[in-house]
Amino acid sequence: MTIRSYRTLPPEAVAIRQAVFVDEQGFAEEFDGTDREAVHLVLFLQDTPTATCRYYWNPEQGCHAIGRLAVVRTHRGQQLGAAMLRAAEEQIAQAGGTQAALAAQIRAQGFYEKQGYQPHGAPFDEEGCPHIWMRKAL
Secondary structure, eight states: OEEEEESSOOHHHHHHHIIIIIIITOOSOOSOTHHHHSEEEEEEETTEEEEEEEEEEETTTTEEEEEEEEEOGGGTTSSHHHHHHHHHHHHHHHTTOOEEEEEEEGGGHHHHHHTTOEEOSOOEEETTEEEEEEEEEO
């Protein structure tokens, strides 16, 4: 397993996010301006891109936010999502960050709680899917 960082949105991350968020989950507004300022991580198993996420400074949260965490369907349940979170958290901490936030889909809230995140604020809707902000001290 190798995790690579990119300062621009790489095609491997585009393909994973397209498959997971657009094709599987039906989100229409997957790609946004935040992609231009975010650091993008891609996890490779051998040479196959298998998971991705991004992180960026979120002024509303007052800390770095991790987002767009996606694992290809065939590799779910193998702790790759947790590995992606750890890699993003480590990079945020190395840059001096002491907290991370994320906007979790409510259906994935339990996964994030297992990774040490706690709900922060009220649930909100994003493209018809309930989300909640969560935070973790690094």
